[in-house]
Amino acid sequence: MRFHSTARGILINDDAVLVTRVKGDDKTFLPGGHIDATESAATTVIRELNEEANLKVNIDCFLGAVENNWHIGQELNTELCLLFLLSSKTNNNLDIIKSCEAHIDYFWLKKEDLVTSNLYPLALREWLMSSQLEFTKSQPAFWGSDL
Numbered sequence: 001m002r003f004h005s006t007a008r009g010i011l012i013n014d015d016a017v018l019v020t021r022v023k024g025d026d027k028t029f030l031p032g033g034h035i036d037a038t039e040s041a042a043t044t045v046i047r048e049l050n051e052e053a054n055l056k057v058n059i060d061c062f063l064g065a066v067e068n069n070w071h072i073g074q075e076l077n078t079e080l081c082l083l084f085l086l087s088s089k090t091n092n093n094l095d096i097i098k099s100c101e102a103h104i105d106y107f108w109l110k111k112e113d114l115v116t117s118n119l120y121p122l123a124l125r126e127w128l129m130s131s132q133l134e135f136t137k138s139q140p141a142f143w144g145s146d147l
């Protein structure tokens with residue numbers, strides 16, 4: 001079994017959430033990545049968005065966590081992902097986000113398209129649909145699981 005400790009961010013722009021996918025794959029994910037041993041989860045999200053999309057973001061608050069698993073061949077992979085609400089630090093136009101990495105695309109997923117999206121983990125997609133992409137700093141933390 002392989003364990004993944006990750007952090008991802010929720011960045012909202014005009015009733016849409018920023019998502020990413022590996023080119024050629026139909027699955028989408030929130031932006032973020034693996035937490036390095038020497039950094040916090042919040043630092044991970046800030047670093048990943050800066051490195052991969054040249055976005056400068058603030059962490060507004062911790063929103064919750066989601067766990068899931070998948071197989072690569074015979075190997076079971078399990079992920080625990082911490083989720084943060086983000087805001088942009090720049091006044092740049094956020095309509096088009098250009099990836100700094102050739103194998104990754106970024107795009108905005110409208111809230112009405114969440115139901116038909118291929119956003120993973122499934123528990124996260126369901127939570128985003130039920131929230132209608134409206135979050136507050138005082139709301140209880142989300143816990144979701146696909147296990």
